[in-house]
Amino acid sequence: MNVAKVLDAKGLACPMPIVKTKKAINELESGQVLEIHTTDKGAKNDLTAWAKSGGHELLKYEEENEILKFWIQKG
Amino acid sequence: MTETKKTTIILFSGDYDKAMAAYIIANGAAAYDHEVTIFHTFWGLNALRKDENIQVKKGFMEKMFGKMMPRGADKMGLSKMNFAGFGPKMIKDVMKKHNAMPLPQLIEMAQEQDVKLVACTMTMDLLGLQKEELLDNIEYAGVAAYLADAQEGNVNLFI
Numbered sequence: 001m002n003v004a005k006v007l008d009a010k011g012l013a014c015p016m017p018i019v020k021t022k023k024a025i026n027e028l029e030s031g032q033v034l035e036i037h038t039t040d041k042g043a044k045n046d047l048t049a050w051a052k053s054g055g056h057e058l059l060k061y062e063e064e065n066e067i068l069k070f071w072i073q074k075g
Numbered sequence: 076m077t078e079t080k081k082t083t084i085i086l087f088s089g090d091y092d093k094a095m096a097a098y099i100i101a102n103g104a105a106a107y108d109h110e111v112t113i114f115h116t117f118w119g120l121n122a123l124r125k126d127e128n129i130q131v132k133k134g135f136m137e138k139m140f141g142k143m144m145p146r147g148a149d150k151m152g153l154s155k156m157n158f159a160g161f162g163p164k165m166i167k168d169v170m171k172k173h174n175a176m177p178l179p180q181l182i183e184m185a186q187e188q189d190v191k192l193v194a195c196t197m198t199m200d201l202l203g204l205q206k207e208e209l210l211d212n213i214e215y216a217g218v219a220a221y222l223a224d225a226q227e228g229n230v231n232l233f234i
Contacts (some may be wrong), residue, residue: 013175015103019184022106053107 001059001071004032010039010067017043019051021072025056033059036070043068057064077204082109082230083221089145089161090154091178097234098181104230113185115219116195119234120202122148123194123209131163137203144202148178186212194232195218 007024009017017038025034036047044061047070051058055075062069082104085095097113104111115123126147133141145151153162170177176184186192192213199205199215206215225231 011174013173015099015106016176018106019102019188022108050107 001033003035003059003071004028006035006037008037009043010037013040014042014046016023016040018046021047021050025054025072025074033071033073036072038068038070040065042061043070047072080107080226080229081111081112081227082107083112083114083225083228083232085114085116085221085233086119086122088154089121089151089234090152091148091151092155092166093234094119094122094151094176095181098178098185100230100232101185101190102181102188105185105190109230110224111167111185111188111190112193112221112224113190114193114195114216114224116198118144120194120204121145121151122178122211123192123213124148124204125208125210128149129205129208131205131207133203133205135173136212140203141201141208148182151178153189166203175187183212191224 004029005024006045007020009020012020017040028034029069048058057073057075058070059073062073076095084101085092086099101111101113114117121144124147140180152160153166173185193214194209196215196217215231
């Protein structure tokens with residue numbers, strides 16, 4: 001996968017992961033992929049809902065050593 | 076994408092925890108690309124106060140109100156377990172541990188995200204608060220302006 005940007009949101013609490021994701025995706029072009037790392041357990045539902053509502057696509061989701069990883073393609 | 080959605084929040088409470096909830100929702104909604112308005116009335120106005128003492132001309136009652144109310148978001152008490160001011164210290168400690176953002180920073184971030192912060196002018200008069208004492212870059216309005224936003228609102232909350 002071609003990742004345009006990686007956002008490290010580890011350790012941040014609600015609402016920061018979503019606010020940072022929004023800022024990061026604003027800097028991308030449509031079709032580019034943003035990779036997000038977070039440790040907030042609510043992020044799975046939060047980012048999934050956010051991506052859907054904003055017209056972006058959640059391509060992939062992974063959990064590794066309590067780090068949640070997301071790949072979102074800008075719509 | 077569909078047209079812009081709107082979130083409006085009335086912040087009536089002057090409690091730190093309730094204001095925090097309001098500002099977390101506001102920041103989240105802004106990240107959702109909503110147009111967000113927080114309408115501050117009654118005790119909620121204290122969240123907008125600057126933390127320094129600003130010299131303005133006031134009557135006796137207004138001065139008393141000004142002294143008794145928290146000067147700024149950081150000085151507000153908790154709605155539960157306030158323990159005469161010890162509660163906020165405890166919760167701020169816990170928040171630091173969990174990396175939760177303190178209220179003053181949440182307000183700053185809301186302003187960065189273009190959340191519209193509105194102070195209710197009628198209750199400003201009641202509580203004796205003047206524009207000079209409140210944060211810069213906020214708006215002043217009444218019920219009609221709030222309703223104009225709220226009637227198109229997709230999310231409307233009273234906190």
